[in-house]
Amino acid sequence: MQGAKDLSEFNRFRVSTTAIIVLIAGTCMFWGMLQSYSPNYFLYNDNVTMYLSYIKFNWENILGRHEIPFINFHEYLGENYLGQGQTSVFSPSLYMAVALSRLFTGDYYWTVDFLMLIHLIVGGIGFYVLMRYLQISSVISTLSSLLWLTFPYLVIISKAWFSVINIFPFLPWNLLLLVMLYEAPRFSTAFLLGFVKAVSFYAGNAQFVYMMGYTEIFFLLSYFAVSSMSFKPTGPGFKRPDFNSTAAWEKFKGFTPFYILSFITFICLAAPQILPLLATTGDSAFRAEGYSIQRLLNYSVNPLVFVKSQFGHFEIPIFYNGKSVMYFVGLPLLSVFTLFAGRVREHIYIKRSAAFLIVASLSFLLGTAMYKYFLFFPFFDNFRWIFKHFLFFLFFFSITIALLSDSFLADSRAVWKKTFVYLMFIISIITNVYFNVHYGSGSNSALGPWRIEAGEPDPFKGIIQKTAGRTMTIGFFDDFGKGKVLNHSNSFQYLMFGFPTFWGYYHFNGYNPLVTAENFHAGLGNYQFSFQFINYVDVTRMDEYLDYFSRWAGRYLITYNQQNVREELARYPQLALIYKSDKTLLFENTGAYPMAYLKSDIFRPVEYEIGINAITIRPGNREKDTLVINVVPLKGYSYRLGADLNYVDIEIDRVPIKDRDACFSDGKKIVPCEPGRWTRKDYLQEVNQKIKPLSIEIPAGTETVELRYRDQSFFYGLYISIAYLLTAGAGTVINRIFRKRLP
Structure with missing residues (x-):
C-alpha cells in the first residue's frame, strides 16, 4: 500500500489553506447555531457560578489596576486566589475573549462563549494539523476535526465546566509535538512541547493537565511497542508481528532525554503557577488528604449506559440531571468495527492505529469503576469526577477513526468507498450538532437552574454599603436544587457561589474547591461540600450563630422570603429588615463588629x-x-x-480543628x-x-x-522561570556559535 505511511516516515506534511478556511467556517457556523438556539449557550453551571467572577476579577485587576491578585478579599474571610490553580490569571485567550465580549456587548457575560469559540478554532486547527502530520488526507483530517469538536460530551461538559474549555484545544498540539519529538528529537521541539503544557496549565486546571501527562505516557509506551513491530508472512494474505526491539530501543533512548527536557521546560515555565497551587493544596481542607474510594468513583462512566447511548437511549442521569447523550459516539463507533473487519489482514492497521486505540481504551477504563485499580499512581486519589477521562477517550478515539477511514480509502478509486466514509462523517457531525442543540440549549435541567441572564443587575446596588461589613447567605436545603429556603436558580440574588466577587461585595463564604482549612472552618464547613457558598444555619436556632457572625463583621443577612423565616428572624432586635422582594429578605445586623x-x-x-x-x-x-x-x-x-x-x-500557627x-x-x-x-x-x-x-x-x-x-511561592516560581529561560537562551546562543565554527 503505497498511499499509507509507516510511523517512522512522518516528516514533511502540507496544510491546505482551503481546508483551514472550511474548518474555521464550519466551527463558526456550529457555534453560531448553538447561540441562535440558546444565547450565551455556555454561560451555565460553574462557568457562571465560578468562572464569571474570575473573568471580571482578572480583567479589572490585571489590565485595570496592573497588579496580580494573590488574594480575594471578597469571598470567605480573605482567601488565596492565585494558588487555586484554575483562575486563569495568566491565560492570554481569556483576555482575548473578555476584549471581544466588552467590544461587542459592553459587559463580561459573553466572555465564556467567545472563549469557547476561540478554543474551538484553535483546537480544530490543531487536530487538523495533527492528522496531516499523520499523513491522513486533507478531507478526512477536516471531517474528523469537526467530528471531534461536535461530540456532545465535549460541548455539554464545556457549557458546565470552564476547565474543559481550557484544556481541549491543547490536546492535539501537545500530541503533535510529542510525536514530532519522538520521530526527530530536537531541543526546539522539546521546548515547544513544554511550552504548550505550560500554557495549558496557566489556562486553568491542574487535574486535566495531569491527565494529559499520564495519557501521553501511556501513548508513548504503546507507540514504542507498535514502532518496534515488523511483519512476516505466515500464509496467503496473513502476516504475524515480529518485534525488532533493538532498533526501537535505540530510538527510544535517543528520544528520552529530550522528553525529560520537555517536562523540565514545562515545570520551569509553569513554576509561578505550580508552586502556589502546591502550597494551597497542602493547606486545603480536603485535597491535602485525598478522597475516599466511594467519592472517587462517584459519577463514573457506566459501560451499560455507554452502550445504550449509542442507540439513542438517553434516560439514565449521569451528571446532575444531564442525559447520557454526553456519551454518544454513535455511527463512528460502529464504523470502527466495519473498517477494521475490512483491513484486519493489513499490518498497516496495527502500525498506524494500535497505539491510539490502546490509549483510547485505557482512557475509557479510567473513567469507569476500574479506576480503583490505578490508585497506586501519584495524586490519583486527589481528583474527583473520574468520568473526565471520557474527554481523552474521545480525543484518541477520533484519531483512531481518522486513521481507519484513511486506511480504508488508501489506494482505492472506488467511489462507493469514499461516499460511504464521507457520509459517515457528515451524518455523524449532523447528529452531534442536533443532540447538542436539543439536549444542551435548555432542556438539560441540570444546567438551566444555574444560569444567569446576561445583563442581570446588581441585586443590592444602593442598598448594601459594601465596605460596612460582610454579607452572609443563610439557610439550608431541604431538597438539593429545590430548597424551601434557597434555590439555585436565583443564586445570584442571594450572593451565593462566586457572585460576591462579581458584584464586589465582601461575603462570609464563597465558591472554592481548594478552600483552606482555616476558612472552611471559619465558614462553619459542612459534610457535603469542600467549599461553602451558603451557611447551613437553621433560622430557628439563629441564637447559636448570631454572635459568631457578628464577631466576623457579619452586617447583612440574606435569605429566602418565607413567612416562617420572617417570623423567626423578627425575634432578634439587632436584625432590621431593610429590603424585601418576592424571593429575597435582607436584614442588617446592627450588632456586627466593624471590619x-x-x-x-x-x-x-x-x-x-x-x-x-x-x-x-x-x-x-x-x-x-x-x-x-x-x-x-x-x-x-x-x-x-x-x-x-x-x-x-x-x-x-495552624491549629487543628476537631473532626466535624x-x-x-x-x-x-x-x-x-x-x-x-x-x-x-x-x-x-x-x-x-x-x-x-x-x-x-x-x-x-x-x-x-x-x-x-x-x-x-509565586516569586520563587518566577525566579525559576527566569533562570531557566536565561540558561536555555545562553545555551542556544553558545551552541549556534560553536556550530558556525565547526568545519
Missing part, C-alpha cells in the same frame, strides 16, 4: 481601604493598642507601620443529636476558640497600618 477596630473600643470603626492585595487602615490611636482586622490569618500576610519601608511577616461530627451530618436538614455526640454547637465553640481574626500590636500614634498578602 477593622481597636480592642480598646470595639464598636468604634476605624478608617480602612481594601485594595487588591492589601488593606490600609488608619487607626488614629493615642495609646498603645491592638488592631483587629476581620480576616482569617493565612500564611503570606505581612504588615508595615506608617512610612516604614520594611514589612513584618505575621507568624501563623455535627448533628446535621446529612448536609440537608437538622437531625436529632444522639446522647454524648459532638454537636454543631460544640463545633461552633471549637472554631470560635481556635480561629481568631488577624490582630497586630501597634504603638501609640500610629497613622497608618498596611496589611499586605504576598504569595511568596
